[in-house]
Amino acid sequence: MLGDVSPPWQQAEEIKNIRPVCISTSCSCPRGTASDDGFISLLKKMDSVQAGDPRYLKRRVKSCSLDVHPTEKALVVHYEVEATILGELGEAMIGERKECQKIIRLKSLNAHTDTSSLARKVVEECRLIHPSKLREVEQLLFYLQKRKDSNDNQEKKRISPRDFTPYAGVELDEEASINRIDEYVELLYEDVQEKIRGATLIFQLARNPDNLEELIQNEAALGALARVLREDWKQSVDLATTITYIFFCFSSFSQFHGLVTHFKIGALCMNIIEHELKRYDLWQDELQKKKKAYEEFSDNQNLKKEHEKSLRKYQSLLMKQEQLLRVALCLLLNLAEDTRTELKMRNKNIVHMLVKILDREDEELLLVVVSFLKKLSIFLENKNDMAETLAVEKLARLLPCEHEELQSTTLRLLLNLSFDTSLRSQMVQAGLVPKLSSLLADEAQRQLSMCILYHISMDDRFKSMFADTDCIPQLMRMVFDCGEEKMDVELISLCINLAANKSDAQVICEGNGLKMLMKRALKLKDVLVMKMIRNLSQHNGPTKSLFLDHVGDLAAQITEDEAEEFVIECLGTLANLTIPDLDWALVLKEYKLVPYLKDRLKPGSAEDDLILEVVIMIGTVSVDDSCAAMLAKSGIIPALIELLNAQQEDDEFVCQIVYVFYQMVFHKATRDVIVKDTQAPAYLIDLMHDNNAEIRKVCNNTLDIIAEYDEEWGKKIQTEKFRWYNGQWLEMVENRQMDEGEPFPFGEDAESFIGNGDILERPDLFYSPDGIITADGALSPEFYTDFQSGELGQTGFMSSVSEQFVAADRPVSAYGFHPDDPFFYNYSTASR
Secondary structure, eight states: OOOOOOOTTSOTTOOOSOEEOOOOSSOOSOTTOTTGGGOHHHHHHGGGSOTTSOOEEEEEEEEEEEEEOSSSSEEEEEEEEEEEEEOTTSOEEEEEEEEEEEEEEOTTOOTTOOHHHHHHHHHHHOTTSOGGGHHHHHHHHHHHHHSOOOHHHHHHSOOOGGGSOOOGGGOOSSOOOGGGHHHHHHHTTSOHHHHHHHHHHHHHHHTSGGGHHHHHHOHHHHHHHHHHHHHHTTTOHHHHHHHHHHHHHHHTSGGGHHHHHHTTHHHHHHHHHHHHHHHHHHHHHHHHHHHHHHHHTTTOHHHHHHHHHHHHHHHHHHHHHHHHHHHHHHHHHHHTTSHHHHHHHHHTTHHHHHHHHTTOOOHHHHHHHHHHHHHHTTSHHHHHHHHHTTHHHHHHTTSSOSOHHHHHHHHHHHHHHTTSHHHHHHHHHTTHHHHHHHHTTOTTTHHHHHHHHHHHHTSHHHHGGGGGSSHHHHHHHHHHHTTTSOOOHHHHHHHHHHHTSHHHHHHHTSTTHHHHHHHHHHHHTOHHHHHHHHHHTTOTTHHHHGGGGGHHHHHTTOSSSSOHHHHHHHHHHHHHOOOTTOOHHHHHHHTTHHHHHHHHTSTTSSOHHHHHHHHHHHHHHTTSHHHHHHHHHTTHHHHHHHHHHHTTTOHHHHHHHHHHHHHHTTSHHHHHHHHHSSSHHHHHHHTTTOSOHHHHHHHHHHHHHHHHHOHHHHHHHHHHHHHHHTHHHHHHHHHOOOOTTSOOSSOTTOOOTTTTSOGGGOGGGSBOTTSOBOSSOOSOHHHHHHHHTTTTTTSSSOSOHHHHOOOOOOOOOOTTOOTTOSSOOSOSOSOO
16 A cells, blocks of 8 residues: 655655555555555556566655645645655666645634644644744745735636535435446446436546546546437436536636537537526426416316426426536536637527526526626627627616625626626616615625726716715715725716716715815815816806805915816816806905916916816906906916917817907906907907817807907908808809800900909998998898897897897816826716
């Protein structure tokens, strides 16, 4: 019999534990000892030696090293075993060397474990580890104790054969032995019951990973198992389940996937699953018919008993079928590591089958199905199949559930699917928003739920739905519970998105919500919280009025000393506060903001985002007469024109600068500066026909006011508008040449009706409000159209600016938002 393993610290030249051995290829030594696994082949070699000679086995363990297990709480001992067969005189006859490893699992290790005591216990019980390595063991245990469990590693870990609980069909009183494998194979050629018995005994061996390498050498056994499964799986669910279990054990290790593929077990499992799903539909139909017959004749006891009998039979069959489906899907899930194999499964409609199984109630089966769908969901084609089969609707019923692992896996699948816009819409329709909101209270599922909710909040259509759940109050509690610690980016990102919705913003600001947010943002200089506050400030109504108490705090942050990112958010928040009761002139004076604003208008003085916010801020405060005059005297208008020249290719800058001019011309003090002292009207005329609709709108409104109060600019504007509206006709008239031999088209003297002058010098071509051609050329064609449509009232002119012109809303601004910014999406699209 094979002896024990020698200690690793034993000198190489020492010869100990030398014992006589039996010359036999069948070893009855106990399985699982550290060194016995590698000597089967060595014993087989001894067949070639004469049986009469005495034999001795010498074994040595060398090169022992320690490491931690990558995913489990376990130590891994790497060592090398050298075995030599010695003759009678001690000469080496046959030798073999093998690298081995031993895993020492530490299930009891937790945060309160005494690592020193545990290290001593490990060294005492594992003879492979020399006492001199006690300190190293203690350090590795300490590392394992502090290491956080990785959910990703747990997800990637394949399902172990030992994770399955045996069902009634595989329970035997007999204990299998690797030495009797040939007997078990012979049973596979008997009747169905004997086949089940033989397969069950082989399954007992396959459950031990130490036996797999030896089983794989027995091609006769594996071939017989594959043949029986292929031919007889329809005859017995127990037989099909047991043999599938055996191949599943092999599929749990990547190096054996070639074996499973060789016998085409994957394709066979697909056929089994498809067939079982059809059987399930037939069972349902039959049960439904009997139930309907019983309900129609409820007094008939025979029908009642028949229905109850059918129900019991159905439940028994269903339990066995779900066990078969579970192990078949686990096997396919393991094989799907190879993307080519996974593609073959998809071509056979694996997604449709999995989604159909989602209607079942067995949580262990559902866990496998959802895990499989999660793996498949990373590919576009599979994701589209899930959308087509309404998988989200079926997944929604699994939340919340008591099975923690199933719940977590379902959330991970939904997170993968939530990147698709149409699937997010399905999630909302399936009622997932309130369900996910309720899961925020579960710390284990909080992050996953928050990520899915964040994706849903990216769509403006669904933001308002959050106001009707307890999601926002929970989020606000989480924000305040962070104290001065850094906030999770998923949490603040979701809050930023929700703050862009008016109804959500009102819920956020309830009580002391805004006050607490301002306190955190200003104390910690938290840019993301200030971005959230900025979104809150854009909503008209009671929410915006709450900011009156914080104007001073925000204005105080606009200094050279503060970080640019933080100043940008503070400026953006102030620029949103279009509140009639706010005295902007007092704010500008008290906090000396005019010099800061003017200095930042210089091109290149700061980042473009900051300069843009300064322009928007100037547009907001220019609504006030005294502020507009103050800014005009400071020389801000020439600075804006210089900035307009520098940023003329940037529509955002152009639009906001033109809006400042629009606000300035409303006030008499600044109107004269704009019209007479600058070339702003000329720039506005150039921009009158810009490709950007928002720029055209603001520009035309500004030019209308200028034309009303300055006759010279009015004629220029009128001429340019006429030239634009009639450009094609003017070009045709000016460029038309008379062909020789044709009659003169304009008169007998061959002179056109415009003579040799410019067509625009003929004011009689202009229309008057009453449709009569006049010579003053004071009105443009569109003015007549507006008059006839009633847009200008009963007269062509109005007595005052306040009657004729109504202040337009500030143009929409993205205020520094970039599509490639991480975590934030679509929260800045509200009208400003």
